[in-house]
Amino acid sequence: MKSKYMMIYNDLVSQIEKNKLKPNDKLLSENEFIKKYEVSRETIRKALNLLAQNGFIQKIRGKGSFVLDINKFDFPVSGLVTFKELSKKLNKNSITILDKLELKEPEAYIKKELNLENQKIWEVIRVRNIDGENIILDKDYLDSTVVEYLDEKICKDSIYNYLEDQKKLDISFAKKEITVEGATKEDYKLLDMKNFDMVVVVKSHVYLNDASLFQYTESRHRPDKFRFIDFARRNKNS
Amino acid sequence: MKSKYMMIYNDLVSQIEKNKLKPNDKLLSENEFIKKYEVSRETIRKALNLLAQNGFIQKIRGKGSFVLDINKFDFPVSGLVTFKELSKKLNKNSITILDKLELKEPEAYIKKELNLENQKIWEVIRVRNIDGENIILDKDYLDSTVVEYLDEKICKDSIYNYLEDQKKLDISFAKKEITVEGATKEDYKLLDMKNFDMVVVVKSHVYLNDASLFQYTESRHRPDKFRFIDFARRNKNS
DNA sequence: GAGTGGTCTAGACCACTTG
DNA sequence: AAGTGGTCTAGACCACTCG
Numbered sequence: 001m002k003s004k005y006m007m008i009y010n011d012l013v014s015q016i017e018k019n020k021l022k023p024n025d026k027l028l029s030e031n032e033f034i035k036k037y038e039v040s041r042e043t044i045r046k047a048l049n050l051l052a053q054n055g056f057i058q059k060i061r062g063k064g065s066f067v068l069d070i071n072k073f074d075f076p077v078s079g080l081v082t083f084k085e086l087s088k089k090l091n092k093n094s095i096t097i098l099d100k101l102e103l104k105e106p107e108a109y110i111k112k113e114l115n116l117e118n119q120k121i122w123e124v125i126r127v128r129n130i131d132g133e134n135i136i137l138d139k140d141y142l143d144s145t146v147v148e149y150l151d152e153k154i155c156k157d158s159i160y161n162y163l164e165d166q167k168k169l170d171i172s173f174a175k176k177e178i179t180v181e182g183a184t185k186e187d188y189k190l191l192d193m194k195n196f197d198m199v200v201v202v203k204s205h206v207y208l209n210d211a212s213l214f215q216y217t218e219s220r221h222r223p224d225k226f227r228f229i230d231f232a233r234r235n236k237n238s
Numbered sequence: 239m240k241s242k243y244m245m246i247y248n249d250l251v252s253q254i255e256k257n258k259l260k261p262n263d264k265l266l267s268e269n270e271f272i273k274k275y276e277v278s279r280e281t282i283r284k285a286l287n288l289l290a291q292n293g294f295i296q297k298i299r300g301k302g303s304f305v306l307d308i309n310k311f312d313f314p315v316s317g318l319v320t321f322k323e324l325s326k327k328l329n330k331n332s333i334t335i336l337d338k339l340e341l342k343e344p345e346a347y348i349k350k351e352l353n354l355e356n357q358k359i360w361e362v363i364r365v366r367n368i369d370g371e372n373i374i375l376d377k378d379y380l381d382s383t384v385v386e387y388l389d390e391k392i393c394k395d396s397i398y399n400y401l402e403d404q405k406k407l408d409i410s411f412a413k414k415e416i417t418v419e420g421a422t423k424e425d426y427k428l429l430d431m432k433n434f435d436m437v438v439v440v441k442s443h444v445y446l447n448d449a450s451l452f453q454y455t456e457s458r459h460r461p462d463k464f465r466f467i468d469f470a471r472r473n474k475n476s
Numbered sequence: 477g478a479g480t481g482g483t484c485t486a487g488a489c490c491a492c493t494t495g
Numbered sequence: 496a497a498g499t500g501g502t503c504t505a506g507a508c509c510a511c512t513c514g
Contacts, residue, residue: 005483029499040484040485042483043484045501059499060499062498063498064498171472173470175293175467175468176470177466177467209296210298226417227417229415231411231412231413241501277503278504279504283482286481298512300510302480302481
């Protein structure tokens with residue numbers, strides 16, 4: 001955030017997103033960046049490595065760093081991103097409908113997913129309406145010992161906003177699993193399923209900075225509207 | 239590969255995979271690692287940061303680094319991994335059936351996906367049979383100016399093995415897109431579709447180290463057998 | 477206060493690309 | 496030969512956790 005390499009990273013990301021740096025453009029060399037930002041080489045390299053990791057640039061030894069033509073920003077992207085952040089980027093006409101908000105004893109399988117003892121959980125069921133159609137069903141389960149309070153307003157806006165900005169929780173990482181399953185009665189009831197009989201299910205376990213699990217989520221998508229984009233670098237360690 | 243931080247990274251990964259380091263175990267501190275491996279701190283930190291990035295450990299300031307309980311290795315995992323590498327990890331009984339191998343003029347949409355001029359392409363169509371069922375249909379299209387030669391043996395084994403080990407190509411990164419589509423006649427013909435009428439489609443654009451695009455792939459999965467696991471860290475830059 | 481990880485520096489040597 | 500990125504070092508200061 002305030003670290004030098006993060007500021008340089010954010011500066012370059014915004015230049016790429018604003019198209020001030022275009023695909024195939026050559027960045028300044030590391031030595032030129034050193035002069036421009038008045039920092040050491042390793043600091044520049046941290047920023048550039050982050051850009052490479054996230055698919056913005058490709059570094060080529062002996063040649064330089066080049067902007068990639070991966071327009072990840074037209075679509076949903078991998079990573080840990082909230083629905084609100086996404087719909088903002090996509091410029092879609094989206095509404096969130098709160099179907100259920102309840103502090104309750106967890107069902108057995110939720111208890112298992114969240115490794116709970118006797119804590120209660122918040123169950124939040126929300127329907128995402130995009131361009132007039134109910135497309136996504138989000139079912140969230142949050143450990144009430146971590147998240148003591150929730151209300152309708154928070155759920156309709158963004159739970160993560162509240163947790164990060166108000167509660168200062170440090171949401172750190174998630175394990176996500178994508179599968180395709182038969183639609184349930186609940187899916188048919190809450191979503192505009194047309195003639196589809198399957199849904200894409202994204203199950204997430206979300207962890208705080210101290211590696212504690214606090215949230216389990218099932219995000220159920222009508223198959224024709226589901227899209228997941230991933231940028232992957234190849235590992236050749238072994 | 240031969241770099242110090244990569245050797246340390248691989249050493250620790252193998253300790254975690256062999257369960258010599260168990261979930262929630264505390265790693266040595268950075269200063270202890272310095273003594274153990276006789277390297278500088280930044281070198282240790284490069285190795286540990288790679289582990290954190292890939293979901294093996296969580297670093298907590300003031301406390302230490304801890305092994306995560308993310309059993310990514312039971313399942314398909316995100317990243318740029320070949321079918322052969324995957325099936326080896328999964329210990330499944332898998333067979334590859336070569337349906338088509340042809341050097342030809344590309345169809346218009348392939349030409350577009352690969353930004354081709356007048357090059358011919360290799361079209362490779364393979365069916366993956368797992369535990370006796372035809373589950374996955376892989377359609378590969380490779381730029382023949384990059385990959386001049388292919389044969390049946392290579393396609394039945396692993397194209398990437400050949401390209402990396404024999405041809406010394408540096409496969410670097412890919413953009414992948416996951417969607418769900420209606421099954422085509424080809425899907426019905428080549429896959430054991432049971433009663434399903436949709437397939438999960440993974441479209442990949444694969445690039446070399448010099449950022450040149452050389453392969454486009456469509457991997458079509460029967461929906462009940464598809465599973466994608468992703469480990470994601472949250473970015474809070476903006 | 478001692479120990480931990482996070483950031484940053486200045487300098488070194490290397491491998492690779494290009495003119 | 497000059498310029499590029501890749502690795503590595505030794506040391507510094509900081510913010511955080513914990514007893």
